[in-house]
Amino acid sequence: MGMKKFIKSKEFLSQIPSWEKNYKKDDTLQIAYDKSDWRTAPAVFSDHDLTILGEAVMEDWETPYMRELASIATSRGGTILEVGFGMGISANFIQQADIDRHIIIEANQDVAAKARNFAARALHKTEVIEGMWEDVIGCIPHETINGILFDSYPLCEEELYQNHFAFFPYAYSKLTGGGYSHTTLMK
Numbered sequence: 001m002g003m004k005k006f007i008k009s010k011e012f013l014s015q016i017p018s019w020e021k022n023y024k025k026d027d028t029l030q031i032a033y034d035k036s037d038w039r040t041a042p043a044v045f046s047d048h049d050l051t052i053l054g055e056a057v058m059e060d061w062e063t064p065y066m067r068e069l070a071s072i073a074t075s076r077g078g079t080i081l082e083v084g085f086g087m088g089i090s091a092n093f094i095q096q097a098d099i100d101r102h103i104i105i106e107a108n109q110d111v112a113a114k115a116r117n118f119a120a121r122a123l124h125k126t127e128v129i130e131g132m133w134e135d136v137i138g139c140i141p142h143e144t145i146n147g148i149l150f151d152s153y154p155l156c157e158e159e160l161y162q163n164h165f166a167f168f169p170y171a172y173s174k175l176t177g178g179g180y181s182h183t184t185l186m187k
Helices: 010-014 018-024 035-040 060-073 089-096 109-121 133-139 165-174
Strands: 043-045 049-052 055-059 079-083 101-106 125-130 145-150 175-181
Touching: 043 109, 055 060, 060 089, 060 145, 079 089, 089 101, 101 109, 101 133, 109 125, 125 133, 133 165, 145 165, 165 175
Parallel strands: 079 101, 079 145, 101 125, 145 175
Antiparallel strands: 043 049, 049 055
């Protein structure tokens, strides 16, 4: 089943908050990164942000939002899947919760290395799976995850503002009964 072509219509753009449009600066920005380029591109970390291929992948102003997402994802404890490590902001909040296990999927090799360093000192057992989520999600058994925090970066125009949609069927199959994702999907 192929991905449906996405067109940013005026109706769609009217639903995007103005702060997000201002943050992205240009509604017509064309995003088209090759997955292999994204995986191997240098990740540039500062005290306040993470950039890859010149894109602001994560910034520290997101901290309150990441705290809330982590709170939702960890509300049932158990095994938590985090898709996209970024600066590790949400990972730190996940580790503060009463969980059994933390699995991180990270596509970029430099960010995955940071995630492995994080995992080595994490309070709870933490495993890092390096690769695009689409390529590695199959290694996680069905109905074994209690909560999911999905925060990957869109790599093409079709994924912009909707990169999580393709993940929903996988989330449903991986979650145990009563599990939650950052979008509070329940099974």
